[in-house]
Amino acid sequence: MGKRPAFDEIMGMDGDTPPRLPLAALGKWLADTPDDELRRRQETAETTFRQLGITFAVYGDTDTRERIIPFDIVPRVFLADEWAKLSEGLVQRVEAINAFLDDIYGERRILKEGVLPEDLILGNPQFRPEIAGMRPPHGIWAHICGIDLVRTGPDAFFVLEDNARTPSGVSYMLENREAMVRLCPELFREYRVEPVDSYPDRLLETMKSVAPRGGSSGPVCVVLTPGHYNSAYYEHSFLADSMGIELVEAADLVVDDDQVWMRTIAGRVRVDVIYRRVDDDYLDPLVFRADSMLGVPGLIAAYAAGNVAIINAPGNGIADDKAIYSYMPEIVRFYSGGEAKLPNVETWRCREPQALQYVLDHLDEVVVKLVDGSGGYGMLVGPTASRQEIEDFRRALIAEPHRYIAQPTLALSTVPTLADSGLSPRHVDFRPFVLTGSKGVQVVPGGLTRVALKEGSLVVNSSQGGGTKDSFVLMADGQRQTQSMGGMTQSQGFGA
Amino acid sequence: MMLSRTASSLYWLGRYIERADFFARLIEATVRLDVMSSRPAGEVAWSSALAVTETEVDFAAHGGTLTQTDVVRFLTVDTSHPGSVIRCLDRARNNAKAVRTALSREAWTAINRAWLVFESRSQVGDAAQTLRLVESVKNETRGFEGAVHQMLRNQSHWFIRLGQAVERADNTARLLDVKYHILLPEGEAVGGIVDRDQWTTILQVVSAVTAYRWLYSDGLTPANVIDLLIASHDLPRSLTASADTTVELLGLLAERTGSHGEADRMARMRAARLGRTRSGEVIASGLHQYLQAFIRENGQLHEAIGRQFRFG
Amino acid sequence: MRLSIDHRTVYRFTAPQSRLVQMLRMTPENSHDQTVARWRIDVDCDATMRRGRDGFGNAVTMLYAEGPIADIEIAVRGEVLTSHSDGVVRGVREVLPPAVFLRATEATPRDPAIAAFAAEVTAGAEGPVGMLHRLNRALHERFALDRARPAPGLSAAEAFARPAATSRDLAHIFAVAARSLDIPARYVSGYSIVEGSLRPTPHGWAEAHVERLGWVGFDPCTGRSPQEESVRVAAALDASGAAPVAGSRLGEGEEELDVAVKVSAAQ
CATH class of the missing domain: 2.60.40.2250 (Immunoglobulin-like)
Structure with missing residues (x-):
């Protein structure tokens, strides 16, 4: 496959005309800092991550050793005006997701008005009849959303995927920033970067805002983890720690009299808000999987009685289901009354015969995804796939077309990345985090940039050889040089 | 208020770290005894190390010979039985992981580093290499001690130290019991021939060589060593000091949770009794029986702690 | 009654x-x-x-x-x-639209053998109500009634291969069969005096949704719709969701x- 022309966010389209002038200083920094020095700093960061135990386990990997997700020292940058536009789109989308969930488990207006096909929702395993008719406190369902975005040009952002269940990765946003501040302080003298370290405070505020009761000493909030064998355990403990609240496992919680309590050394303490990082299936064995030894028996009864807030609410899977994704523009229009400010990637629903035919005819050009798959598994990237892989997918598609969607292969933007051979462009995507509490929606100025470390690869998943980068959001007045950096002398700023 | 599970993990973390550290010091002292003393001690030294760690049966099943290479490998990097340093560190680390939020970064990092020293290591090498390995474990556990010391004086801190104190009491009692048996075969009087190297080994394991010199001017005698390890309030690893520490920590926890319990009462009674103990009388009336009873009582205290803080 | x-x-x-x-x-x-x-x-x-x-x-x-x-x-x-209703369920709180009850569950999976049976016995029947009554009778005739407590974890597909079935299994098979005909169906638990007054479990039967009529009960144990001798307690996709x-x-x-x-x- 030939190289596709990709938009490089720092170097530009052809590599010599920086399209975003404020980033010229960053380009200069990259040019002036020797690769060995960058590599040394990168290794220092990775050593720290390993010592902190920021590790994950790869599914289906026989080597059970814990790994760290590779970290790349070159940051990815959003300009203030780019960010402002993105934020608007994110807020609109997350508001629509919340309205959709409230509707679909309640009145189901969107089905009655024929905007979505009924069987798409009612027959979807992600629509959970077990919690129909229950409404979370304050009517908020998706308190924490991670919206996966890709970029193909200076003004071209697309939503690749919504995550309204238990989006992970926020600890990388925070730890990567810690590492960058420590290892590349000169960049922060150069650019005024929006801080991300208020995230835990904002999250706690969000949690408290949806508590079902006040109480004299304020609501008791906890983080619920499946336990320290879970691949995202570091993040769970990190979040609990930075919010200063307890990290509990299911066995630490008991439900009595439709109220949730945690077991402490001095007896039981009432719990009001649970940020759960376990799947719906493992929340309550009385309601979901009866064979599960995990879970808190009675939790859903407490939730139904309005005595506890569960973050995110059970049943959210219907909002970020890949089969629903292609209808998001309609969903946004239905609830917001306007067009989606952040477009979807064009998507062929293979359940529709015409779309299926198109996909089968263009398998070597498109990306095919399993509707119920995740983490980059069950995915075909046509342009880089072998003939065998393509034929395997062709058979699978014909057998069960409703399980697949397909999208064009996008020329994802690149950011210079430190490879073995030196700095080299690599494809990236982006997951910003959006918080919704009873006082409104807020977008944290930053996020998780994932980078496909293999040259030409478009798969950024950490389980498939992806890494991460820090993501700078520049302040509105921060795009000017204020001081000298590296080998540069003081100057008046670019574009001035 | 702290979760019961968290308290349990912190307490066990303390126990396992202490145990790993004790094993490391026991191995170090035995290597010295075997290799560097005036008369090489050989099999007896290594079989006593196994006896102290209660791993004789596992070792026999394992089919090794009573040599330094085999026993050290067995006690350090062998993952097939629970009595090795690596297994202690692994369990310490798992407990630490389960309570990441209750630990400071430094405390966690120290445990993780100690574990990384051993991870994927299967051989230990000769005496010099063994000593280096053991030294690195001791460094990391010391680092952990230091980090715990720096932590807020809160429940987390106290539960870790409580686990350490209970484990320490058990380890010291066991060390003394086994060594005393070997050194003084039945019927022999305490004042008999003194195997200086052996008695020095005991002092090394509890880091008390220098302390001994300060406290006792009349040379190395078994009665003095026993007195030091049982009755000294000043030697942190003595039975009395461990018992005092246990009482102190349970008192701090009771203040925090607002209630005293069964474990407090047991610990206070034990400390009061130890305070009245004369080591000479203990020796005369049977040290072995005394130590066995102490180990049993320590086990009961351990269980009472579990009940009091709802670990169950 | x-x-x-x-x-x-x-x-x-x-x-x-x-x-x-x-x-x-x-x-x-x-x-x-x-x-x-x-x-x-x-x-x-x-x-x-x-x-x-x-x-x-x-x-x-x-x-x-x-x-x-x-x-x-x-x-x-x-x-x-209770009063006579011809099995038609009226005045019951309905939270979910009927289409939800087309989905399969672990205990009521899609099954080709049951689907083939359903297609065969309903061929030529008048409208959905006719089809459902035929299906109900055919199940009643095909299986001996097993009065023991139902085996835990037994799916409709497995039960279908046996000569005798409990009321739970019959209701499961009915639901799978009706869904294969694109008719929403669910499991109902309750009480009934028809099959003897002493039982080792509460009774279970099925309901199917028919346009304009609403939910209608079918009890394959009797081959008829439940009448005034039945008390309806809970309904769900399968027996586990309606378990007492x-x-x-x-x-x-x-x-x-x-x-x-x-x-x-x-x-």
Whole structure:
């Protein structure tokens, strides 16, 4: 496959005309800092991550050793005006997701008005009849959303995927920033970067805002983890720690009299808000999987009685289901009354015969995804796939077309990345985090940039050889040089 | 208020770290005894190390010979039985992981580093290499001690130290019991021939060589060593000091949770009794029986702690 | 008809339990053809009970008991007045649209053998009601009724291969068959005097949704629609979702379950 022309966010389209002038200083920094020095700093960061135990386990990997997700020292940058536009789109989308969930488990207006096909929702395993008719406190369902975005040009952002269940990765946003501040302080003298370290405070505020009761000493909030064998355990403990609240496992919680309590050394303490990082299936064995030894028996009864807030609410899977994704523009229009400010990637629903035919005819050009798959598994990237892989997918598609969607292969933007051979462009995507509490929606100025470390690869998943980068959001007045950096002398700023 | 599970993990973390550290010091002292003393001690030294760690049966099943290479490998990097340093560190680390939020970064990092020293290591090498390995474990556990010391004086801190104190009491009692048996075969009087190297080994394991010199001017005698390890309030690893520490920590926890319990009462009674103990009388009336009873009582205290803080 | 119900459930544990949480679906509700005259749930140990609803709209009672508990008896007694309805369910709280009940579950999976059977026995029938009645009769004729307690975990597909089936399994097979004909169907648990007055479990049958008519009951045990001799308690996608008791306990050991249901026509 030939190289596709990709938009490089720092170097530009052809590599010599920086399209975003404020980033010229960053380009200069990259040019002036020797690769060995960058590599040394990168290794220092990775050593720290390993010592902190920021590790994950790869599914289906026989080597059970814990790994760290590779970290790349070159940051990815959003300009203030780019960010402002993105934020608007994110807020609109997350508001629509919340309205959709409230509707679909309640009145189901969107089905009655024929905007979505009924069987798409009612027959979807992600629509959970077990919690129909229950409404979370304050009517908020998706308190924490991670919206996966890709970029193909200076003004071209697309939503690749919504995550309204238990989006992970926020600890990388925070730890990567810690590492960058420590290892590349000169960049922060150069650019005024929006801080991300208020995230835990904002999250706690969000949690408290949806508590079902006040109480004299304020609501008791906890983080619920499946336990320290879970691949995202570091993040769970990190979040609990930075919010200063307890990290509990299911066995630490008991439900009595439709109220949730945690077991402490001095007896039981009432719990009001649970940020759960376990799947719906493992929340309550009385309601979901009866064979599960995990879970808190009675939790859903407490939730139904309005005595506890569960973050995110059970049943959210219907909002970020890949089969629903292609209808998001309609969903946004239905609830917001306007067009989606952040477009979807064009998507062929293979359940529709015409779309299926198109996909089968263009398998070597498109990306095919399993509707119920995740983490980059069950995915075909046509342009880089072998003939065998393509034929395997062709058979699978014909057998069960409703399980697949397909999208064009996008020329994802690149950011210079430190490879073995030196700095080299690599494809990236982006997951910003959006918080919704009873006082409104807020977008944290930053996020998780994932980078496909293999040259030409478009798969950024950490389980498939992806890494991460820090993501700078520049302040509105921060795009000017204020001081000298590296080998540069003081100057008046670019574009001035 | 702290979760019961968290308290349990912190307490066990303390126990396992202490145990790993004790094993490391026991191995170090035995290597010295075997290799560097005036008369090489050989099999007896290594079989006593196994006896102290209660791993004789596992070792026999394992089919090794009573040599330094085999026993050290067995006690350090062998993952097939629970009595090795690596297994202690692994369990310490798992407990630490389960309570990441209750630990400071430094405390966690120290445990993780100690574990990384051993991870994927299967051989230990000769005496010099063994000593280096053991030294690195001791460094990391010391680092952990230091980090715990720096932590807020809160429940987390106290539960870790409580686990350490209970484990320490058990380890010291066991060390003394086994060594005393070997050194003084039945019927022999305490004042008999003194195997200086052996008695020095005991002092090394509890880091008390220098302390001994300060406290006792009349040379190395078994009665003095026993007195030091049982009755000294000043030697942190003595039975009395461990018992005092246990009482102190349970008192701090009771203040925090607002209630005293069964474990407090047991610990206070034990400390009061130890305070009245004369080591000479203990020796005369049977040290072995005394130590066995102490180990049993320590086990009961351990269980009472579990009940009091709802670990169950 | 005035029906009197006495339903006792006893759990015995080989080791005392430190805690017990159970969700009971044991409360019938009023509808056009069913009036609850008297109803109570009693437990023979200290426990708190809270009433609520599950996602399917069924009335549930949460039961919370602190240990040590060696055994627990849940006694349900009451009287219900019923009237003839030709199996048509009216005046029942419906939370979910019928299309939800087209989905498969672990106990009621899509199954080619059942689908083929359904297609065969309904061929040529008049409209959906005709088809469903034929299906109901065909199941009644095909299987001997097994009065034992249903085997846990047995799916409709597995049950279909056996010569005898319990009321639960028959209702599951009915649901799978109806769904294969694109007719929403669900499992109903309740009480009935038709098949003898003493039973080892509450009764179970099926309901199917027919345009314009709404939900209609079908009982493959009798080959007819349930009539005034039945009391409807809970409905869900399959028996586990409508189970009278969903429980969780904290403690070691095994549990032994003893259930006795007595339904009689009161005078």
